Amino acid sequence: MNTHFFALLRGGTAVAAAVLAAGLAQAEPQHGIAMYGDPALPPDFVSLPYVNPDAPKGGQITFGEAGGFDSLNPHIVKGRAPYGVGIYVFESLMGRSWDEPFTLYGLLAESVETGPNREWVEFTLREDATFSDGSPVTVEDVIWSYETLGTEGHPRYRGAWDKVETAEKTGPRTVRFTFNTADRELPLILGLRPILKKAQWEGREFDDSGIDIVPIGSGPYVIGDFEPGRFIELDRDTDYWGADVPIMRGQHNFDQIRYDYFGDGDVVFEAFKAGEIDAYREGNAAAWANQYDFPRVRSGEVIKAEIPHERPTGMSGFVMNTRNPAFEDWRVREAMMHAFNFEFMNETLNGGEEPRITSYFSNSVLGMEDGPAEGRVRDLLEPYEAELFPGALEGYELPASDGTERNRRNIRRAMQLMAEAGWTIENGRMVNEDGEPFTFEILLSQGATETQQMIDIFASALERMGIAPQITVVDSAQYKERTTDFDFDMAFYRRGLSLSPGNEQMLYWSAEAAETPGSRNWMGMKSEAAEAMIDEMLTAETQENFVAAVKALDRVLTTGRYVIPIWHSPVSRLAHSADVTYPDKVAMYGDWIGFLPDVWWQTE
Template sequence: MYGQPALPPDFVSLPYANPDAPKGGRIVFGESGGFDSLNPFIINGIAPAGLSAHTVETLLGRSYDEPFTLYGLLAESVVTDEARSFVEFTLREGARFSDGSPVTVEDVIWSFEILGTQGQPRYAAAWGKIGGVEQTGPRSVKFTFNTVDRELPLILGLRPILKKAQWEGKDFTRSTLEAPIGSGPYVVAEFEPGRFVTYRKNPDWWGAELPFNRGQHNLDEIRYDYFGDGGVVFEAFKAGEITSWRETNPVKWDQQYDFPAVAAGDVVKSVIPHSRPSGIEGFVFNTRRPLFADWRVREALIAAFNFELVNRTLNAGIPPRIQSYFSNSPLGMVPGAPAEGRVAELLEPFKAELLPGALEGYALPVGDGTEANRAAIRRASGLLEEAGWTVEEGVLKNAEGTPFAFEILITNGADDIINAATIYVEGLKRLGIAARVVTVDSAQYKERTTNYDFDMTHYIRSLSLSPGNEQTLYWGAAGVTEPGTRNWMGMNSPAAEAMIATMLAAKGPDEFIAAVQALDRVLTTGRYVVPIWYSDVSRIAHRKELKYPERLPLYGDWPGFQPEVWWYED
């Protein structure tokens, strides 16, 4: 995205891959919930984990040892100008789909258009910025842009490439159990909707010897088994049915891994550090609901969330709290500090619309860790009163006499989140608020969140060291009414959209960092989410035969790490 790639043109493999890794073996993951579709590129249906990542390739591939750098995959070369007003890709001559047919320019153009017009909303924004498409050679295609966006050549390089002929005469938007024909290392071998899916290594995979792929995709088989909830998955792991398990609870990691396979050394506990932003996780307000339209109400409910008690109860106080969307990185704002320099300049034109704290400084309320949490509850009560809510006979009501009541929607099996929400609900009773936790299965959860049919729900957005176009999908105003975006909170902020535009047009790291720090301030002071905790490490328990390189990527345990650079060794 900025400067030169870290690797030379003649690199042997990615720095965190082992080019001498043995081939073969299998890995079995466990998932809670289910799936009913094999098309992961549309809104309809729920696709199984790993489908796109393992079976479909892109023009360029990402190195997770750099903030945002791509190397040739399906494409052997990339051409653009200083302004990045266009990009031209030339396909590798030997690139093949799993059925043996060549990947063509026609497939590339069709894939971009079908995804941009009929695929998930995340594809539409980039397609709308393409002003022209032309085939410039037998294996070359040029895209010209109608918008200044220096990230676009990279975004297009990461678009999935599908086989056009497979979809002729078919409705791309319909959920289907026909697997897409891709050019990736694996194909869908067996599956049973809602129960399991197995991906098997294609012995004729065209890209096995590319430097980018050396040391990657070493396993012969990748399987995902589905269970009713996370607790059942963990029991399946203990029983040996699952061979790798990510533990998100540090207390369980310390106290519940004394089962026989660990004691015998058959299961290994690995801790994987990373240097990526915290992202945001917590309970998101649906501001489309009048109940949460006032920022003072949202601030009150953030203050009433007794993080110190919740974290101590569930996590022994080990993981730190998320302070802002890009905390734990140079892209994050400094909690409590005023905006300065270029950050202040970028925010100044929006001073009238910004919420308190964006310019002068903001930090999350801190509780005292007691069940009463009196100071925080007093502050929350004062904010609610300012917003027109008063307590009558122990019930918080507005001027019309309507009680303050709402639901927290959570997926079945998300035990830690359910427990956190339950403690939260008890704390809210001190304010006269009647909140209740509602759990649903994964299909209902997807349907309701796609259509923003919730008051509050569990929300998580992982963020990278090089945020870009996806930020519009996360926070853009179109998501207020358009279903299927990531803007679950329903925010409509010209300031946020201006910061994203500045970020995308930045030609150097200083301007880019300032724009992201300014965006971080807008998001955090918007009070859209009650933040919980994040982990600066990943905890993975796995069978001893499953190995990974000593040299870890910058992003740590992230897409592209497990199972991509892991291998099986007796």
């Protein structure tokens, strides 16, 4: 698929079927692979379309992070590893183009081949692919990496591995994976698994967290100097084997990427203003308009850039943990959404500039549509009508207030919903029939100032309903530990979603994920309908059926009332030092994975 994917979606099934047929005919080694159809770039492409292939190498870029790290292994549940280690030290067999919904091109692998129904995939390694210590990347490293990640690694790796029937060496540089499940996405998922050096882990416990083992990867950077809680430096490998591989050409141009760690997000911003770090992403529209008149902006040392994108909104907001009795009842969750005065918060914190997230895939062709479910979407959902929440079939809209602080109408409705769920006011407190008060804990991460401001407004509204939530602020390490173990009632939740949702959705929303610490299913939802829609996505043989399945899933998620959504932005607001820059063309995903610092370079 490429950017014409959206035209295909609107252009009828005949064209889509023709494209699909071309994809199914693939039965020989290819330079790339797409979810449907063929990759946009030809076998002889020079570089990705959104990079500068002649970008100069050199210089340093410094980022600021809130919190710290206590591990150098980003592939396990335990510990907190620096973000950059996972994506710049390690590589996968294939690399992603962020200018197409889901297309991969050869990286460690020079080619990929699949069966006619994608029942198997075979990768051929490049002969010159090496780890940073100069040792070759072998088929044995690949098989060991996949098995180890699939059995001892983070839960995000396990679902796909469970669908692998066999993993076998079929030649000096070729490896084949045969699947036990029909799933068109599996060849792409396996193409993105990180490849580790088997010999480094022999005699060691892979799932132990810590900083005593400095991992060896094949990526463009190696781990340099570091001090937990303060900083880590990634140094560009001057002997990087893949510098001239087409998908890498023009990328990873800085000699050093440095991450400095600070106590909270406010301190990170102050460090940026002082010139200690080189880039800052601003998530608040009002702050973007009013707080960027500091000296370095006025002098031209800092540039304000707005980066457009075409990706779904994803979900940002306050998630309610249905594992806990307080939020088992959907009517209670709906009451919380009525009490949450989004319109007033948006005006107070953003000047009313930001649109609200209306569903998990809103702002894209994959998002649920207004009104009742129709056509193929309805056909997919109707067999699960008995378990669906109100609105999934009939149509659903988020509660909207009148914009005033009192929010009287919605508070009245919230009280009615609580009463329907068995909660009433007695002596100024919301209690059940046994006189037990309704209360819950809101878990926040230290330094999240804007999140705290929203919760202060929310808590004030809850007090008028006779509800006194406990607000707990913890440091970033505790926040990660508690959310990993689902040890919270309500917490701030952010889940980015792509234009090509697939297997990862099971990690986000499945019943198994609800019972797996470290999964993305923070809300603890268990829905046969959601899992059935994901299965439909994975086995869809046309874009039309794929999109219908995602739209149906979006209805299941949104009407589950699991998250109180806040706002999104159709652009990313990025302030950066004037001596670093990026290409004129921006990929369709915008300021996302693969953008900063991947395709940037230093100008001075």
